[in-house]
Amino acid sequence: MDLSPPQTVYMKKLNKTKVSKKKAGKTKADVGAAKARAPTSKARNRQPLEAKLVELKRRLLEISDLEAVDSVLGWDHATYMPKGGAAARSRQGAMLSRLRHERSVDPALGKLLDDLMPYSEGLADGSDEARLIRVARRDFEKAIKLTADYVARASANSSASYDAWTRARPANDFAAMQPFLEKAIDLSREYASFFSPYEHIADPLIDSAEEGMTTEEVRTLFAGLKRELRPIVRAICGQPPPSDACLRGSFDESSQLAFSLSVVKRFGYDLDRGRLDKTHHPFCSKFCLGDIRITTRVNERQFGSTLFAAMHEAGHAIYEQSIAPALEGTPLGTGASWGVHESQSRLWENVVGRSRPFWEHFYPVLQDRFPDQFRKVGLDTFYRAINKVKRSLIRTDADEVTYNLHIMMRFDLELDLLEGRLRVKDLPEAWRARMEADLGVAPVDDSDGCLQDVHWYGASTVGGGFQSYTIGNLLSAQFYGAAIKAHPDIPSEIAKGEFGTLRAWLCNHIYQHGRKFAPGELVPQAADAPMSIAPYMDYLHAKYGELYSLPQH
């Protein structure tokens, strides 16, 4: 697969040739036929760059495949691996990270991208190839800042930390996690240091999730959101809460999983290219376009978390399953950003999955599945129960209204840890204090506090991720609003258990493009406006105004 030595051929010029051909009245077929003939001198000139593009894609596919293989190891670790496998698995994951990193920073890749720049500048800005070269170049320039040693240490710590967390959470043993988290914070600072100078230490971390976004921008956005949310939460929590007793009882695992699977299948999650398994912490994992898996957790004493987690992960999976096949194996073959990705998990989980139209169709199906539990419970009672707003401890179980308070607290705590204003050993106490202040409740133990989810214990860095959950919430309402504006009959289709029109709109405007467009481009294209908190606040006021008395909007 070795290439002949690079030649300086400017594709800008070549592209102009192409345009002039079109102007001369030649059709696409003519051009194709000309290509099929023996190479002209122009074709010979183009050859080296075409070969370079092929070579670029081959290299990117290998990087993508190494990541996919690592994801298979990760999925297996979380689902079926016996505990004896942990040490070697961690070592094997570190090896794959190193191999991937070596390839991501190979100077030959940089040279290829340099050579292809003039070519990409001559292409239409929205073409797959122009975008591929641009994004691959950006990824390369970020990757070469990290050392191989850093990548291996970060991978080894996250894998060992994840393993320890699966034991520490049930044991309520924060002390066991303290060294791992301290190391993760150090690794996060080290990560940021590769990108200095920066305005804020979290900027390089946030940029990994939301291209171009800064700590300052997130703070401003969150300050506005907090201002608007506070009076709603105060108003709702001052009213007598609806009962959610109907969600507690006995709900056997296999029935919950079967019902969840039937729902996500109806959403459009393709089971020939995916599957649902059970894990501690739900996730979506992609091994290729044809194999994108989701997991959910199971609590047999309560109805809801299994289903809503499955819907959530299916949202991520449907997005990935719908990316244009032409983008597969390239850096464009994934979601636009974490926030945009999260907008789809939250759209399917909340905007659709907790909506009244959805349950008009599915509640009778659920009653058939769990007759003893739901036969005597009316739709309205059930709908109020699954949308009950309350001050609660666990982020992933939080309702749509208070959820963002959890996120904003996590975001602030991460900044405090990164800035060094908060020491890891003081985290449990800081967590309790902030929960009390922001949500009016505080956990008795760390299992329901700062150990409650895997985020700080299973990733190679801490910080720069949580903001995307709230961005996802904002965008879920914004995108759904745009889809409804284009197709006002979407809610009535949902009430028939049909999701085709909504899914097609999302696919056309978001999914198929993968990472071709940065969020700052994609959101205005899809929603006719830049990201803002207004559509989300409108959505909350409309939905929760019907369930509770709310202050004037």
Add this chain to the structure above:
Amino acid sequence: MDLSPPQTVYMKKLNKTKVSKKKAGKTKADVGAAKARAPTSKARNRQPLEAKLVELKRRLLEISDLEAVDSVLGWDHATYMPKGGAAARSRQGAMLSRLRHERSVDPALGKLLDDLMPYSEGLADGSDEARLIRVARRDFEKAIKLTADYVARASANSSASYDAWTRARPANDFAAMQPFLEKAIDLSREYASFFSPYEHIADPLIDSAEEGMTTEEVRTLFAGLKRELRPIVRAICGQPPPSDACLRGSFDESSQLAFSLSVVKRFGYDLDRGRLDKTHHPFCSKFCLGDIRITTRVNERQFGSTLFAAMHEAGHAIYEQSIAPALEGTPLGTGASWGVHESQSRLWENVVGRSRPFWEHFYPVLQDRFPDQFRKVGLDTFYRAINKVKRSLIRTDADEVTYNLHIMMRFDLELDLLEGRLRVKDLPEAWRARMEADLGVAPVDDSDGCLQDVHWYGASTVGGGFQSYTIGNLLSAQFYGAAIKAHPDIPSEIAKGEFGTLRAWLCNHIYQHGRKFAPGELVPQAADAPMSIAPYMDYLHAKYGELYSLPQH
């Protein structure tokens, strides 16, 4: 991890120095303390070779880990992968094969082994390090004969072929498999060509499984065995067959899996370092010493195949789980040969799992698990049913007496294919003719004929493997006989559901050594005699002489 340039230091001399230290009356602790002090000139001399040994182990561990990662992909492919994942999985497997191959043939590895040869010659012949260097060198010298391109093509064909076979077997569609098998035969010939000159084209393939064994030796062994087996099969099949009706009925999947799991756990299969899943074709897969998994198949209309396949794979797994941890991640950290490995699967499946003492303990447990099916069936009837000898179509379901006839037929057909005397398209007909001649039955369709198992459709080469099944049968009886000779109370322990004495003997004499000793060394060490057919024939005569009238032995 880069090493300083190699230095010519003869470890033979160094080793003598070590011995003289001991002679001078220094204790181990003294030597350790001396090591901990500032390096003496002798220690400085030793340093480069010690560093080379560390570097050798690091390189071997990476090769072992790449193989392990590929095994995780393969296990997932066979167990839980959705069908959409096949194409990418095949590509990813080929990539891992290529990466592993690159490392296995790296000239730097060869150089390290060259440099370490004088050191290894100075070590005690039976030491781990001497053996490691010898075996790693042999593997290296074999590996450098293969091209990277060949390795990638072979891996891609086996993966695509496996995938096609999972569809072709139920569809009875040999035509679909013909091109894959033709390619596999071509690849096998190509493999052999890398090792020419050879006496027989199958010699290099057999050598991969049984170090040093030739086609001629296998033919001689098999001719003797066939001569002894033929009169027994004729005698048994001329008698009224015992009924095995009690094994047919309804046996639900989860109960069969649970019973199988409870049995292999009692054998000593450690579930903290393994698990049991369901696949088309049962197998054992190793990802590290702490994660060695087995699979079995399930037929709910029949009792036996689920359990015996689980016992069989557990035999492989217990062997691997018992290898000395010091050998992990090196070429010594696996079984001595395919035949020795198979001796352990057959020992646990047949010699133990189909023995009367085993069922004296477990039959009441089985009756409790399946009361409707077995309550009224006596132990003797059940024991005769699971040991019924009959002319049958499916190798893996064949009884102990006729099983080797299947193997010898497969071995001959493989030789015919490799020699070019049989064309792949004529295989179904040749299969039927040989089955009729050797076993007196012939399959109606290819699903029960030449498509019946994955061997020719899931491996990168065809040929050189099947002989090891019969070698395994021979050795299972030979090793068991040696264990009984040392501990005559083993059968009475088995009758109490205890397997500790047997397992400890196997561990001491076989398992712990991994691949330290070639089969030609290991068998005489463990069994006090070289491999022969006599112990196996004695075993068959003793067991089946009680069940049937047999000709004089």
